[in-house]
Amino acid sequence: MSTVTADVHSGDHADHAHAGGFLRTYVFSLDHKIIGLQFLFSSLIWFFVGGLLALGIRWQLAYPWAPMPILGNMLAGAEGGQIAPENYTMLVTMHATVMIFFVIIPVLAGAFGNFLIPLMIGAEDMAVPVLNMLSYWFMWPAFIVMGASFFVEGGAAQGGWTSYPPLSVILEAAPGSLNGQTLWLIALTMVGISSMMGSVNYMTTIIQMRAPGMTMFRLPMTIWGMFITAILQAFALPVLTAAGFMQLLDRVAGTGFFLADGATANNALMASGGGQPLLWQHLFWFYSHPAVYIMILPAMGMVSDILSTFARKPLFGYKPMVYSIGGIAGLGFIVWGHHMFVSGMNPMLGMTFMVATMMIALPSAIKTFNWLGTLWGGKIQYTTPMLFAISFVSMFIIGGLSGIFMAATPVDIFIHDTYYIVAHFHYVLFAGTAMAVFGAIYYWFPKMFGRMMNDAWGKVHFALTFVLLNCVFFPMHILGWTGFPRRLADPYHYETFRNLLPLNQFISWCAFIMVGVQVIFVINFFWSMFFGPKAGRNPWHSNGLEWQAPSPPGHGNFDFQPQIYRGPYEYGSPEVEEDYYPQTQPPPAE
């Protein structure tokens, strides 16, 4: 909690900002806002890469073994652009890896966490700026190693993003397991180190650096989402890191943690053994189930803030919302086994995980009802960020409900590893989180760059993406209904799935167009950065503390000492004339 007076504070930092030169200011910056933007830009670039990888998958499912025009040579590397079967497994592996570890996690925690936490709680920066800078620069070894893995002998990893041994451990089991998997593990460790440095910093900052008057229950939901996410990261990540090291040792030192006795593949007999392939799955999902929440809680927080702002109405059920994310965080650690119902795990254990999983649906339901409650009786302004936020609610209903099928163990026997699952997690992660991130970019862009994005083009971008994503992902439910398995390069030589080709072609064409439509966003983003209308401090008439700082905020963030009087959701309060009541505005004198 800073006690410096306003003028000393801002004067002091104005010097810093210009003293360092280009390299200190924009590259190796200690400023949380610059670091946040660095995360944002690198995530958006990887988002593009991950999208291209998805196009390869969709091409193969629509036109199996036909040479892929334009992208084929780049993605598949084989003659004439035909996607070889081993390259198809590489595409699914790397699409998921890139989207999860290089896009969603860094864009939520890295970009928005960094940019928003100090601004929303009234701090001048993160608690440990150097750690913050390192958390970004540890991503680069990961980027380089993962990028390089495409070019080593055998190509990038092919064991799925879940990297189940023995496929991922025995070098001869798949071309991608030759070298690519080793690089995959090294890159993931780097991402882990980066996330860990970030989360320690976030927790400390949120606990220690809040402005006077900013009590925990006056924090915006975004901050609650980031806070709980940081806790989840800190407790779950060490397990993944340790498991990754064990797999690395299995591969390079012959330890055999995850190999049964006499393990063999492709005529190569492994000397090591005595381990258990299922052990990896337990360790992996002990991290990766909480990671699902790491990938959605911050998005839920940002959506809550946007909904309340543009409904011009207080957030419905603030405390139940906070308690539900707390509940999700707690339960999130005892449901990992729902990924393993048919893995060979003790079926008795399956029942336990099933009950816990059913219960974790409850906090999500509570949150959804509260979002609807927020809209009820408001005065909704249909701005671009609001449309994305509402679409998050609408899409999360689908992604949440389809999860119940998987939690029901007997049904999961049938739909496990089918397109039903693919539909489910794309509704959560793409239709949910990615749409929330788009909304958040449109919403906080004025704070980031001091200029507004074009609202009309934003709406065009929204409407097209919204319609197309549903055309892409909703039919995947009925694909899964037939048992259509995921990760199959050519499913059509099974009698059961032969009639699904036309539907897959429809999905693929919608996906191609959807990726193309994102050009509208890219142009709008860069054009507005330089030529958008000036935003001013508070273009949306929001209550949040970040909107009281200059746009963009200078080094040190606030040009006054923030004093907080109330929570961030006092829209339409009878105490004031205007329909908003900023957190820093003193109550009217009696």
Place this chain on the structure above:
Amino acid sequence: MKRFWSLLFLLVPIGGVATFLVAPYFNIVLPRDVSVHGRVIDNLFMFILYLTGAVFIVTELVLFYFMWKYDAKSNSKPVKYSHGSHSLEIVWTILPAVTLLFIAIYQMDAWATAKMNPPNIKPHAEVTGRQFNWDFRYPGGDDELYTEDDIVRTDGKLYLPVDEDILLKITSADVLHSFFLPNLRLKQDVVPGMTQSMWFKAKKTGGYDIVCAELCGWGHYKMKGRVFFLPREEYDQKILEMAAEQNTMRVDLPDEDE
């Protein structure tokens, strides 16, 4: 504009319901169920589909209605300055909690039948997944696996009697695979070093797909098999035939690489 945006969101429940209603006309449905226990799983699937479908339609319609009604331009009333409602929170906590708990308990039987209570019989065959083939070993005349007269087949065709309890031992020779029988609503990952069981009873004769449902390498997509359910006499005949074939082919025990 409120018309446009709220109607756009109304497309979600309409399109969602329409997709599931139209799919059967294109034969996109649960594959034909030929097992005795499969109906329980299908009923559970449909039960959850109707239940979540109802919740889906109601919540999406509420969202549409709010978007329509509370548009800033047409709603002249002041906003409801409300921070929430205790009684509502309690209602929408308890209702889903009870429903979810009900589903959890309701399905336990089906799970136990499929995965926890194997019939007390000798295995009809051993299934081994290997990159990229399903191998089958039948016990032969003495009904015991791993003896001299075992029949080992690597042609990806599994023959079993219809209308009888079937017990299979399943395992893997190399990496993970998953033994998936869509028409019997059964799936079980096979793990090297672990021998597991799978049991069921088929009620229709004919040939059905065996699908590998766990990524196992570049040839995962072609790791295909067929299971044939035969009337008892035909089945016995087939076993004799395969035994005779094996004797002329002089296949070495215990197993052979292709």
